[in-house]
Amino acid sequence: MDYILVLITTATKKEAERIAQILVEKRLAGCINIVSNINSIYHWKGKIEEGKEFLLLVKSKKGLFNKLAKEVKKLHSYEVPEIIALDIKKGDRAYLEWLKNSVK
Secondary structure, three states: OOEEEEEEEEOOHHHHHHHHHHHHHOOOOOEEEEEEEEEEEEEEOOEEEEEEEEEEEEEEEHHHHHHHHHHHHHHOOOOOOOEEEEEEOOOOHHHHHHHHHHOO
16 A cells, blocks of 8 residues: 655645545545644745745545545645645554555
8 A cells, every 4th residue: 555645735724624624524635734834935926925824744545646636626725736745655554554444
């Protein structure tokens, strides 16, 4: 089983909570942590922007990434939301078993 950690940023806590709730309800994610009040600096439409964002740490399976990303794009307020998956190379066996049973 291939597991992933998906990083998603949002503009508001409310948006982060809504996306997290729906992804877990639809069993596209087993667990999502929301990290508050991060500072982001990025290029956007020819300018360097800076802002406060919320970071979702989404635990899922590699095979669910496309469905997860599609769902996030439907829910997200950004024109181009950050949706980046990182492979989980190792993890506690019991936790990964729980994750496997928590998602579709």
